[in-house]
Amino acid sequence: MEAMFLSRWQFAITTVYHFLFVPVTLGLSVFVALLETCYVRTKKPEWKGACKKLVQFFGALFIINFSMGVVTGIVQEFHFGMNWSEYARFMGDIFGAPLALEALTAFFLESTMLGVWIFGWKRLSEKAHCVTIWLVAIASNLSAFWILVANSFMQHPVGYVLNNGRAEMQDFFALLTNHYVLGEYTHTFFAGWATAGFVVVAVSAWKVLHDEKSRNAFRQTLKSGALFMLIGLLCSAGTGHFHAQYLEQANPMKLAAMEALWEDENPAPFAVYANINEKTHKNDSELTIPGLFSFMVYNTPSGEVRGMNSLQADYEKQYGNGDYRPDVTGLFWSFRFMVGFAGLMMLLALATYLIAKKEDAYKHTTFLSALPWLLPIVYIVNSCGWYVAEAGRQPWIVVGLQKTADAVSPNLTGGDVWLTMIGFTVTYLILAIIALRLAFHFIRKNHVSYEGRN
């Protein structure tokens, strides 16, 4: 029991940490590829030199981030067997395939091409060099697809058959076309744009304010970064909306928990605030907007949305005794933090874009100096999103098929996991501090001068 509890904490700590770097890799690879395409295609000689330096500048930040993502990613691949061997046994046929495909189709391409990109400036033509960063970007985003195929099965199993107590794959294409992965993937893909966009915006804002020599060059990336971020935010909001609508069929318990809806209601109200009581299975007090939840789900202010209490009764009939409600309070507030902060970021991105269009953007000192301090918001939003996704499927590790409690490696002791959990946490903390300081040092020391206009 102790090993299970600690293994969950260890997995949570290491995945959340891993996912600090992943969205930056996903989005920044595309951003750098776009920037290098500008460098290759531009006809303006004064811009070409500056643009190349900007590519290398953001490329260096990309590489620091990428190396952190790689080393923490290996931990995740090993974890499924190390701590969750009974899960890996039960799910191997289905879960192992996308993982192997991720390595075979994406990791090889990504790592080989990144090595070529970093060291190939003088060995390749401009165009060929630009192709390598595009391959890195495509491979990174392809790897996200495979791992989300695996994750989507855990949220919403499809294309399988139960045989000898194990889930066996029956239809590979059903796995790939799982409606769930469509929502998760598009949402994650654009979250990558939003995250990387914000990173570019925060760094550029600092450079515009504090580095007079580089001011003009970084005003360009301030503008393009803000646009990139805005596109990412709008599209992830859209895909998130459709995915939540789909949850009504695919995982109604998660949806009800996100909204702290205990009873079936028609039309269902949206709670802006709720004082959730998980013991009595109701909200002690709440502030609601009538019909809005139904409207969010059905695009019309009526229609029944299932509540947790009736779903719980259904699940008890189907799966036997047990509590099938996830952490309602955590889900409810994580979802609100995610949506609220995403809204705030949209305003920030829009304001940044409008300011960056002006020649005298650097005069907006208060706004620009606040941007780097606000960067952690996007990381909080990403983590909240994953909390909703992963805590929302508890008590299941694979919804309807295997419970988290049955998945842990039986040979582990609490002491084993204590040791590794502390080991990973301390190592990760120290590395985060070092990587951040290196990035700050790099940002301060490197200049990009550009005399041209736009």
Added chain:
Amino acid sequence: MELQIVWFILIAVLFTGFFFLEGFDYGVGGLLPFLSPDDKDRSQIIRTITPVWDGNEVWMITAGGALFASFPHVYSTMFATFYLALFLMLFALILRGVAFEFRGRRESLSWRHFWEGCIAFGSIVPAILWGVAVTDLIRGLPINEKMIYTGGFFDLLSIYSIVGGLAFLFVFLYHGASYLTIRLSDKSLIERARAMGLKMGRLAVIFFVLCMVLTATNTDLYHSALATIALIAAAAVFVAANVMLAKRNGKVSFILSSLAIVFTTVAFFAGLFPRIMVSSLNPAYSLTITNASSSPYTLSVMTVVACIFVPIVLIYQIWAYHLFRKRVTEQDAEEEY
């Protein structure tokens, strides 16, 4: 049934690729602090592997993923069995991975030395652990009828597995040294790599032969004719590699040490077949290609995928090596990126 054999061979191929490729970059990493105290020299040594080490490491990740997909019971039992050993390996690989990236970003010598130490630690520890793991797998571990490991961390260590670990380490260090002799351009540095290679080669031969002897008493590897021939061939080829290095023929020496690693991996897998993890409690509890594999459907899907992508991967990895084929100069190592 046939697909399970295909996948057994594919797993063996992936591990062969991993040991051959990452073998020399572990070797280069492990030798780094001992070849030269000079910062510029060390930059050149590191530069021989920086463009490629990450691609090499993906061979391990792919081997792990492929094991998960094709023999999920083996993946489950193996990773849970080696829990603390794998934690140590991950810790080492984490330090190593970031060290390549962090080292060059500061001028301070103490900063650089610290990360060079991490590269060495992160190369030596996994090299030993893979040797321990390989010998453990074939010697047998206390695995019960439910495929669950019943021992603790120290049951993974025996004289045989420690000798196996050291044999792996010294073979990789030798492999790395002979790689350096064909990748560096500085004459005195090449000479130092060669001298170090010969030293490591002697230690490697001793531990390799010791390991061969202990293999006879600890395992049934020699019951397989293929395994026996492959292991003897590996030893012979490895001795020949040493002779060629002594004669200053780095290229042939590197090819021969690569072959030695390939033959050793073949011997190991041939000795295991049709088992993948041997149980020391009861031969019937061993994990085999029949009782530990995934369903025929998954295997056939993965076979199609592997037939398409493994050749593609090989083509662009060879292209990348070809692109960086020139010997590393001081200018290369100073190049900013």
